[in-house]
Amino acid sequence: DAGVTQSPTHLIKTRGQQVTLRCSPKSGHDTVSWYQQALGQGPQFIFQYYEEEERQRGNFPDRFSGHQFPNYSSELNVNALLLGDSALYLCASSSTGTSSLGEKLFFGSGTQLSVL
Amino acid sequence: SQQGEEDPQALSIQEGENATMNCSYKTSINNLQWYRQNSGRGLVHLILIRSNEREKHSGRLRVTLDTSKKSSSLLITASRAADTASYFCATPPTGSARQLTFGSGTQLTVLP
Numbered sequence: 490d491a492g493v494t495q496s497p498t499h500l501i502k503t504r505g506q507q508v509t510l511r512c513s514p515k516s517g518h519d520t521v522s523w524y525q526q527a528l529g530q531g532p533q534f535i536f537q538y539y540e541e542e543e544r545q546r547g548n549f550p551d552r553f554s555g556h557q558f559p560n561y562s563s564e565l566n567v568n569a570l571l572l573g574d575s576a577l578y579l580c581a582s583s584s585t586g587t588s589s590l591g592e593k594l595f596f597g598s599g600t601q602l603s604v605l
Numbered sequence: 606s607q608q609g610e611e612d613p614q615a616l617s618i619q620e621g622e623n624a625t626m627n628c629s630y631k632t633s634i635n636n637l638q639w640y641r642q643n644s645g646r647g648l649v650h651l652i653l654i655r656s657n658e659r660e661k662h663s664g665r666l667r668v669t670l671d672t673s674k675k676s677s678s679l680l681i682t683a684s685r686a687a688d689t690a691s692y693f694c695a696t697p698p699t700g701s702a703r704q705l706t707f708g709s710g711t712q713l714t715v716l717p
Contacts, residue, residue, distance in 0.1 A: 493647070522704065531693050531707030532648070545703045579647060593638060594705060596647040 491516060493582050493597035501603045502570050510565040510600045514582030520544075521563040522594065523555060524579040532579055538563050539585065567602075575604045606699030611711040617628060619716050624681040626711040629674075633695060637670055637677050638705065642691045651679075651692075684715045 502508050514521050520539045524532035534547035538557035557563045561582075567574055578601075581594035593595045612627045630637070636655045640648040654661045654670045654677065661668045667680040681688055691712050695705040 524707075529709075531695075531709050532705075534704040534706065537703050547704060577646075581648075591638075593650040593653055594648075595650070596640075598647040 493580055493595050495578075495580050495597035495600050495602060498499035498598070499601045499603075503605050504570055504572060505558075506570050506604075507566065507568045508570060509600060510567075510578050511562065511604070512565070512580030512582075512597060513562045514580075515595045518584050518595070519561050520583045520585060521557060521561065522581045522583070523563070523565045524581060525549070526577040526579060528576070535565070546561060547559070570604045572604050575602060577601050611665070611692070611708045613711060614709070615714070617713045617714040617716065618684055621682060622715075622717070624684050624688070624713055626679045626692050626713070628679070628708055630677075630694070630696050630708075631675065632696075632698050632705045634672075637668075638695045639666075639668060639677075639679050640695060640707075644690075644694065648693065667713055679714045680706055681713075684713075686715050686717045688715045689713060 493515050496511045506546050515580040523535040525535055526532040535549050535553055536546040536555055537544045541557045552568045554566045577599045580597045581587045610629050618624050634656055636653050638653045639651045641651050642648045646679045652663045652666055652668050654668050656672055665682045670677045691710045693707045693710045698706055
């Protein structure tokens with residue numbers, strides 16, 4: 490049973506560029522959440538996708554957007570990259586019935602994004 | 606913003622000793638969760654305690670919750686070098702149950 494998989498593992502971009510990160514949820518899960526984790530900090534919620542729609546969003550600018558596909562996989566897009574976007578981006582999956590109750594999440598290993 | 610704050614920020618102990626980490630949070634909650642993260646990679650769920658529970662055990666882990674003080678503690682007994690990791694508490698804030706708000710974490714180092 491595959492867990493949450495993310496790609497790529499590492500990514501280096503320059504300021505102003507755009508980036509797309511990918512996530513496949515754990516088998517049986519239909520909800521995907523994205524988190525940003527700066528060095529030495531806890532993860533911060535970006536947004537959550539369910540039924541191919543953004544269901545909830547954290548305090549992140551519109552430069553951060555996402556998509557969920559019919560197979561429940563998801564993408565995180567960041568436009569006009571800033572140096573401050575350098576962070577570990579984590580994808581987490583859960584199932585519908587539990588997501589509304591704040592139940593446990595299953596995390597991928599993350600994508601380390603460096604913006605130069 | 607960070608809902609929970611862990612204390613201490615860093616903890617170093619010898620193998621076999623117990624490790625205690627504390628978490629304080631700000632708003633009312635339905636549950637509180639603890640996660641572990643090795644070397645800045647993915648987080649692993651350790652234990653969940655609901656707001657109507659005061660204590661919960663899982664293997665070498667013991668979690669307590671005091672909703673009147675808005676605080677929780679995680680105790681790891683008989684620590685091992687493999688327990689070296691960052692530990693985070695996380696809560697789904699009331700009204701935003703679909704997200705988790707994490708604290709800034711405690712870095713635990715267990716020396717062999």
